[in-house]
Structure formats: structure tokens, C-alpha cells
Amino acid sequence: MFGLIGHLTSLEHAQAVAQELGFPEYADQGLDFWCSAPPQIVDTIKVTSVTGQQIEGRYVESCFLPEMLAARRIKAATRKIVNAMAHAQKNGVDITALGGFSSIIFENFKLQQIKQVRNVTLEFQRFTTGNTHTAYIICRQVEQASEQLGINLSDAVVTVCGATGDIGSAVCRWLNARTDIKELCLVARNQERIQMLKEELGRGKAMSLEEALPQSDIVVWVASMPKGTEVNVETLKHPCLMIDGGYPKNLTSRFNHPDIFVLNGGIVEHSLDIDWRIMGIVNMDVPARQLFACFAESMLLEFEKWYTNFSWGRNQITLEKMDQIGKASIKHGFRPLLI
Amino acid sequence: MPQLEASPVINFQSEKYKDSYSRINAIVIEGELEANGNYKQLAERLPDHKDELLKLAKMENRHMKGFQACGRNLEVTPDMEFAREFFAQLHQNFQDAWAEGRIVTCLLIQSLIIETFAISAYNIYIPVADDFARKITEGVVKDEYMHLNFGEEWLKANFEASKAELEDANRQNLPLVWKMLNQVAKDAEVLGMEKEALVEDFMITYGEALANIGFSNREVMRLSAQGLSAV
Numbered sequence: 001m002f003g004l005i006g007h008l009t010s011l012e013h014a015q016a017v018a019q020e021l022g023f024p025e026y027a028d029q030g031l032d033f034w035c036s037a038p039p040q041i042v043d044t045i046k047v048t049s050v051t052g053q054q055i056e057g058r059y060v061e062s063c064f065l066p067e068m069l070a071a072r073r074i075k076a077a078t079r080k081i082v083n084a085m086a087h088a089q090k091n092g093v094d095i096t097a098l099g100g101f102s103s104i105i106f107e108n109f110k111l112q113q114i115k116q117v118r119n120v121t122l123e124f125q126r127f128t129t130g131n132t133h134t135a136y137i138i139c140r141q142v143e144q145a146s147e148q149l150g151i152n153l154s155d156a157v158v159t160v161c162g163a164t165g166d167i168g169s170a171v172c173r174w175l176n177a178r179t180d181i182k183e184l185c186l187v188a189r190n191q192e193r194i195q196m197l198k199e200e201l202g203r204g205k206a207m208s209l210e211e212a213l214p215q216s217d218i219v220v221w222v223a224s225m226p227k228g229t230e231v232n233v234e235t236l237k238h239p240c241l242m243i244d245g246g247y248p249k250n251l252t253s254r255f256n257h258p259d260i261f262v263l264n265g266g267i268v269e270h271s272l273d274i275d276w277r278i279m280g281i282v283n284m285d286v287p288a289r290q291l292f293a294c295f296a297e298s299m300l301l302e303f304e305k306w307y308t309n310f311s312w313g314r315n316q317i318t319l320e321k322m323d324q325i326g327k328a329s330i331k332h333g334f335r336p337l338l339i
Numbered sequence: 340m341p342q343l344e345a346s347p348v349i350n351f352q353s354e355k356y357k358d359s360y361s362r363i364n365a366i367v368i369e370g371e372l373e374a375n376g377n378y379k380q381l382a383e384r385l386p387d388h389k390d391e392l393l394k395l396a397k398m399e400n401r402h403m404k405g406f407q408a409c410g411r412n413l414e415v416t417p418d419m420e421f422a423r424e425f426f427a428q429l430h431q432n433f434q435d436a437w438a439e440g441r442i443v444t445c446l447l448i449q450s451l452i453i454e455t456f457a458i459s460a461y462n463i464y465i466p467v468a469d470d471f472a473r474k475i476t477e478g479v480v481k482d483e484y485m486h487l488n489f490g491e492e493w494l495k496a497n498f499e500a501s502k503a504e505l506e507d508a509n510r511q512n513l514p515l516v517w518k519m520l521n522q523v524a525k526d527a528e529v530l531g532m533e534k535e536a537l538v539e540d541f542m543i544t545y546g547e548a549l550a551n552i553g554f555s556n557r558e559v560m561r562l563s564a565q566g567l568s569a570v
Contacts, residue, residue, distance in 0.1 A: 022557075023560055023561070023564070025561075025564035025567060026560070026564060029567070032535065033567075035535045035539070036534075036535040036536075036538035036539045036542065037539065037542065038539060038542040038543040038546055038563075039543070040556060040560065041556055042556070075533070075536070076535060076536075079536065079539060083539070083543060087543075090547070118458075118462050118540070118543070118544070119481075119484055
């Protein structure tokens, strides 16, 4: 059995969903309540591969909300993640993807130090960040959506914003080795890490966001846009492909122009309907078919019975692993979301 | 991304700590004492489980002595009067149910609510306890899961017949737990235990117990929410 750990995008969203699911008692509650709320299994999922194989999964709502980070309720945020992991494990889930902010919180606050959660000893091999599949899908989106727009990769400047992160660095590795893009611009806050990445790739230009945007044909966003950043769309290239790999997806409204194409990044479409209701709640356009690639990774690991923390730690995603998960992705009927 | 601030160092010998400890320690001692009495009473009504229940009662007695030792170790005199008052309503509800032969209610109060309350408090206390108390509490919490399991198993085996009474008993008693948590929130904070972590741990363990007994996820969420009416 596979599992997905997810969360809602805001307190307001959480309240609306509680109301919609028929829990008015929870719909009235503020952030304090969500800081104390236990994880819940809110959905049972059946997925059929194009090979005919069927698997079953559980969706664990961690009750984490992004406001917890903003309000510095960090301990609450970290408890949400380890509690949801313990809940999944206790319910016999073999492989669980840490969706949304879950894997970032796990990594950033070094939660691997917390092995004992009440009477559960966490077995980390049962969890995956899903980042390998996300990185793979974003790369395929770059390749295929650019073709849709008539952008020739060999003439294209590609900027990766958040280049030194787990997903960002994997995307850079792929673009460097598997495509003939003209130029790769690296945007990230930590200059030391950028330097290391440049050395690893043997190429790439470190740039500020302001500097990189006007020269880019394609921008891959795996970090959210810094607050207060104003971008004048007229200064961008036309056409320009923006792949929004952040969470929640919010770039569409920022780049409102007919020649700027914003594609939801790291999203896959399945060839067959998935029996669940949770993707409707997280506002996917086609809830029965579309899902986050990180979630799909746990499905793929379940289909292939690769019960291992396939994506784990930081900057460990290799091209071989991207190939491996990519093959499984195609085999079972997933494809990258395109324009 | 904001950073996780380091936990403040606790001075176990400060007057403020000892003052709060005198109430929290007393609650724990009183809780174990009441549990001891409750299991002995339950043994009378559940003859098939008499030996097991008397064994549980004995364990609770041993726990009580362990926690008395924790108080002595910090040279704190537990405020037992406060603790008796703290448990009074829950105690009364147990005795009323007992007198009327409502065994399901008795099991909900002792085996689910009191045990879960203890488990969550001990889980949150262990990382911030002094070395002496930590060792004792770690031993106790393992036992308490076993005690919780007794009630779960009995109620699971008698689920259909118990369901309606469990719902009533939950509605009557769960708000008391919230009131009790609120009442000790400040003292618990002095000991390094956050109220929201206590509530969360309680909700997790209590929800798991209800699910093990046979309630659906949806029912569990509804039953758990009834505690909120006290806030």
C-alpha cells in the first residue's frame, strides 16, 4: 500500500474544506486548533496502471498549514510532519510520499533526528520526498512544452530559480547532460552552493533574478518568488515559458500576458481516472487525472514494489535515478502536464 | 525559512519550577491512585478479567510510588488536595456510572480517557524531565499503552452493544479533559510542556483508540470534536 502526506494551502482553505467535508466543528477553528489537530487519513485511493495492475493507497492530511511557519509556530509545524509519518506507518503504509512543504520541513529542521514518535519507531525507508520524479517531470515539461511553443532549446537561455535545492540541482544536471540548451542561468540565495553546483556541472552562470529574467526563454521555478518582487512582463522575452514548480501554484496571476506561458510544474496526468476526491480539494484542473509528481512517485514505487526511500536527503538525485523513475512513470501511464 | 529555536534550559531547582511541579506531580500521583481504585472496582464487575485487572491495578500502584519518588528527588511536596479537586468531576462520573452499572462508561473514563491523558502527558514530559523522572516515566508509559489496550480490546469485542453508551460517555466526559488541560496549562508550560502539544498527543492517542475499537474515521473526528465544546 502507498501513502501520500499532504496539507492544505492556508487556514482559510482548511476551514472551507472542513465545512465541505461535513465537519462544521472544525470549520470554525483558528490556527491554534490546527496546531493541536491530529493527522487524519481522509481518503482511500485506487490507482490502475495502463498495464492493468491495481494498487491501493491512503491520503494522510497532516493538518500542517503554511501559516504555522509565518507565525513562527515551528514546533507545531515539525510535529505535524512526524506525526503524519507515524500515522502512515502505523496504518501499514509501505511507501509514503512527503508532499507539499512536508519534505522541505523534514529536511530543513533535520527531522531525521526524531526517530521515536510516541510508541512508533519511524522507519525512514518507508518514506520518499518524491523529488526524483518531480525533477524528472519538470525536465520533460521543459523539453516538451518548449517544443509546443516553438522554442528551440539549442537557442534557448534557461534559468533555474532555486537551482541549488534538491529538485533544482537535479533539473540542472538533466538540462546539462540530456539537452543542448544554449545557456543555463542559476539563481539561488546561497552563493557558496551555487559555486559548488557550477563546479559540478562545469557550466552555468550565477545571476540575480532581476538579471536573469529578461534574457530567459524558459524559467523553471522551484523556489517561490521573493515577496515584493515586481516583474514588468514587457521586459521579458516573448514567448517565454514559465514552469511553476512551487507550491502553492501562484505564478499565473503574476505573469498575465498572452506571450508568457505559465505551466504548472511537477504535475503529471494519468492515462486513467484515479478513484479519489482529494485532488479536487487541492484545486487540480482535472482532479481525476492530475496530481503532483511527488505523489505519483510513491504510486510508482508501489507498482514496482521498490519499497525504499527512493528520494531522500539533499542533492542526491542522479540522472540514473531520474531515468529509472522516468521509465516506470511511462510504463504505468503517467505523462507530464503540458500547455 | 525560519529556524527552530533551541529549547530553553530548565532549572529543576528553581522555586517557580518546584511550585508548578508540586501540582503536576500531585496530579500524576492522584491519577495513578484513582486508576488503581478504578481497576479494582472494574475487577468486581468483570469476573472473567479479574486477574488481569488486578494486575493492572497493581501496576498503577507501582507507578504511583515511582512518581512519589520523583517528587522526593526534587524535594517537592505534592499538593494532593489540588489533585483530588482536579480529578473530582471525572471521579464522580466514574462512581455514578459504577453505581448504575454502566460499565462501558467506566471503561471509557478509566481505560480510554485517563490512560490517554496519562500517555500524552508522559510523552510530552519525557523530553523535558529531569534525569531521575525521565527514567521512571519512560518505564511507566510503556505500561500505560498496555492498559489502554485492555479497554480497547474489551470495547472492541463488545462494540455494537457499547457504541451508543460510548458516544454518550464521550460527550459527557471529553469536555472535562479539555477543562483539565486548560487548568494546568500554565504549570505544564513551566515544566517545558506546551499545551498544544499535549492536546495534539491526546487527540492522536484517543483517536487511535476509538478507531481500534471500531469507530470510522468520520465518527472519530466527530467524537474528538466534542472536547472542543469546553474551550
